[in-house]
Amino acid sequence: MLVNAPRGTKDVLPDTSGFWQYVESRAREICKIYGYHEIRTPIFEHTELFLRGIGETTDIVQKEMYTFEDRGGRSIPLRPENTAAVVRAFLEHKLYAQPQPSKLFYIGPMFRYDRPQAGRLRQFHQFGVEAISSPGPTVDAEIILLAVQFLQSLGLGDLKLYLNSVGCPQCRPHYRSKLQAFYQDKLPQLCHDCRSRFDRNPMRILDCKENACAELSQDVPEIVDCLCEECAAHFNQLQNLLKAAGTEFHLNPRLVRGLDYYTKTAFEIQYSPLGAQSAVCGGGRYDGLIEECGGQPTPGIGFAIGLERVLLALEKQALLPPITPSLDLYAAPLDENAVAVAFRLVSELRRSKISCDMDVMGRSLKAQLKYASQYPARFVAIIGDDEVRQNKVMLKNMKTGDQHLIDIADVRAKLLTEMEE
């Protein structure tokens, strides 16, 4: 117990942290290219924010939040996603008073209490992007391209972009009642889950994997045919923009997002070899969210990318960059007097930003050389009695095996010229 991380959490060890840094730096690069700026919000927020923002009836809020009471009696959840928090910060700091749109991104941990699986953890990490204030659809296309370009820049292939429009408060109710009319007489034949979806969120029935439900849904009316004029025009224009940019996409009328705040554009990027957790990126427009959170009516759109899933996909496609630690100099002292000399040398070199290390295990020279070659270190400075007496160091090139006795004072210059090559 004491030596096990809590269920659904993972330690990132030194042999993999380099992969994370790689992916995160790619995310930052892309955001810079697209003009998005980083925002960092707290890992916990007030419960009300997510109740309002995500929706009280959603699974995320109903059964997946890590909520605790703090010592002041406040109900505090660890954030299950970050869009609501970004909107909160947008309002709290009156970012709307600055030149709009607000183009923001974040990278960080999210928390959902769920049964862990590969690609689904209780603490997981998202890279998310939000563009607030523009009604689109140009910014919709921009955001989607950003996501696609990010994933492509990592070399990922076999990605599929799915696109849909979920309408707006004008047209969605019509579609909803149309759906309910469609399913009304089929109700007894639907599965248990779908019967409860009928009232709560009939659009979810379309998504059901039960054979019976899928068959019943064969001739279901599609939302694209029920969009109001504005939503239809928006959706059309978005498709035109994506085509103009040469981005391949697939319309998926059954694509429904799980969070209440989505309107109009909904999209998802899938990498199917990941199995059940194949959604690498999910996003959409949330034109009602900011008002819902107490601001002026303001449109917004964003997405989140699951970094664990991206890493899994990269691993599957053998696209993880090699991580090669290296060291310019390893100091190998042979006795206590030499340790002091070596320590001084190493300290000085480190101040000059030369990467170096020395023995702290009291090992034999043989063992020290072995260690240095595994590191791998480019040079080893062997320091024994003779060297200490003469203020010199036996500098050994680990690649060639050559070694020369040189003045300690010259080590730095020697290393610098060697590193030039």
Added chain:
RNA sequence: GUGGCUAUGGUGAAGCGGUCAACACGGCGGAUUGUGGCUCCGUUAUUCGAGGGUUCGAAUCCCUCUAGUCACCCCA
């Protein structure tokens, strides 16, 4: 939250009721006195995810729990 499968050292794994828990890799140490990457030698699990039970005897059988994994649910 529901169902299936799994659980032996740092890693990959043998063992399937009865002497010291194979083997490989890795780690550490060594092969004459201050020299690595090859080779050779030694060493590295009083213990088999945890806790109960059955038995003269259990890593091996049973139960509970924990964790991983796959699928559902949902989502990134």
